[in-house]
Amino acid sequence: MRTIIIFLIAGIVLNACQQNPRITKIAFGSCAQQNQSQPVLSLAADYKPDVFLFLGDNIYGDTDNMDTLDYKYKKWQSLSEFRKLKSVTRILATWDDHDYGQNDAGKYYPYKEASKEIFMKYFHIPADHEMRKRPGIYYSDYLKVKNKTVQFIFLDVRTFRNNLLPYAAYKDRVKLPRENYFYTLDYFPHTSSDSTLLGEEQWKWLEQELQKPADIRFICSGTQFGIEYNGYEAWANFPHEQKRMLNLIQKTRAEGVIFLTGDVHYGEISRLKEPGLYPIYDITASGITSTWDFATPNKNRIEGPVMDNHFGLVTIEWNKDPVIKMEIIDVYNNPRAEYIIRLSELQFTEKK
Numbered sequence: 001m002r003t004i005i006i007f008l009i010a011g012i013v014l015n016a017c018q019q020n021p022r023i024t025k026i027a028f029g030s031c032a033q034q035n036q037s038q039p040v041l042s043l044a045a046d047y048k049p050d051v052f053l054f055l056g057d058n059i060y061g062d063t064d065n066m067d068t069l070d071y072k073y074k075k076w077q078s079l080s081e082f083r084k085l086k087s088v089t090r091i092l093a094t095w096d097d098h099d100y101g102q103n104d105a106g107k108y109y110p111y112k113e114a115s116k117e118i119f120m121k122y123f124h125i126p127a128d129h130e131m132r133k134r135p136g137i138y139y140s141d142y143l144k145v146k147n148k149t150v151q152f153i154f155l156d157v158r159t160f161r162n163n164l165l166p167y168a169a170y171k172d173r174v175k176l177p178r179e180n181y182f183y184t185l186d187y188f189p190h191t192s193s194d195s196t197l198l199g200e201e202q203w204k205w206l207e208q209e210l211q212k213p214a215d216i217r218f219i220c221s222g223t224q225f226g227i228e229y230n231g232y233e234a235w236a237n238f239p240h241e242q243k244r245m246l247n248l249i250q251k252t253r254a255e256g257v258i259f260l261t262g263d264v265h266y267g268e269i270s271r272l273k274e275p276g277l278y279p280i281y282d283i284t285a286s287g288i289t290s291t292w293d294f295a296t297p298n299k300n301r302i303e304g305p306v307m308d309n310h311f312g313l314v315t316i317e318w319n320k321d322p323v324i325k326m327e328i329i330d331v332y333n334n335p336r337a338e339y340i341i342r343l344s345e346l347q348f349t350e351k352k
Contacts, residue, residue, distance in 0.1 A: 025316075026049060026315075028311065029310070030288065032288035034059045051143060055094060055262035056222025057286075057290070061101050064101070095137060099115075101115045135160075135201075137154070138155055167186055190237060203248075216258070216322075216343065217256050218314075260312065261286075265286050265291055268295065281339075284304075285328060311328075314327075325338065
């Protein structure tokens with residue numbers, strides 16, 4: 001009888017452990033007007049994530065006056081919703097164009113160094129941080145969960161990026177993926193391989209980062225990675241750079257890669273399929289306060305679009321084969337998009 005009781009207790013404990021695995025929550029979002037209240041951040045704080053990632057357009061600076069840019073950051077971070085979020089979790093960030101300083105700006109923005117100083121000030125970058133030793137704001141960070149490692153790779157898609165090509169000037173040069181678009185296209189994809197989005201030094205750094213040990217890797221980009229060309233800002237405007245990224249993941253055999261992106265003022269989950277590579281997911285959370293009238297065509301979209309204000313949430317259950325749940329949660333606390341995979345689905349089938 002005693003033996004039976006012991007086995008029953010052991011079974012209950014084991015079952016409890018299986019039902020309540022260690023859970024990691026990663027919340028993220030982008031596109032926040034500093035002049036507006038931000039209930040999305042307050043809602044995200046209620047979820048008590050292990051980290052919150054700001055993915056760009058964290059404010060709408062759009063200025064050549066650095067005092068103005070500084071003031072807008074200060075106003076944003078004085079909001080009660082931001083302070084609530086900061087009180088319950090760790091905050092990490094990258095930028096996009098509007099907090100960089102100018103709409104759609106790239107490497108020729110004349111105040112990028114001064115803008116970087118303001119970014120580092122408000123995101124409390126330590127004096128000895130790697131970011132301070134080189135141009136741009138790209139960097140990596142980690143989250144340890146017992147014997148598991150989550151790597152965050154923050155890309156800088158502004159400081160080194162070539163100018164975009166205006167669609168009207170190039171539209172007759174190459175056939176586009178679709179015959180017709182129901183809206184006006186802004187930009188044409190680069191056809192020259194000497195144009196760059198990240199720049200050579202950032203590419204070299206990224207290759208080294210992808211070779212570091214990690215169980216799951218989140219590559220954070222202000223610009224969407226996984227969508228098809230749509231005439232707006234995206235990695236698709238630099239198709240050779242998008243392809244270079246996929247090739248680099250293959251070359252380094254980096255497993256567990258997921259992209260987190262912003263910019264477009266709606267939420268969606270995209271999936272890219274590339275020969276010889278596991279599926280690459282891109283979760284776009286864009287609309288802490290901003291919204292858009294429509295979602296562009298995207299043949300890679302598998303969930304969404306979500307047109308209401310929202311934040312993104314990735315929940316990891318650290319089982320033997322970890323479960324990764326991707327969600328977009330709207331401002332009314334409704335899960336509007338959900339997709340679940342296992343970590344084994346983000347691994348190479350053939351090991352070298």
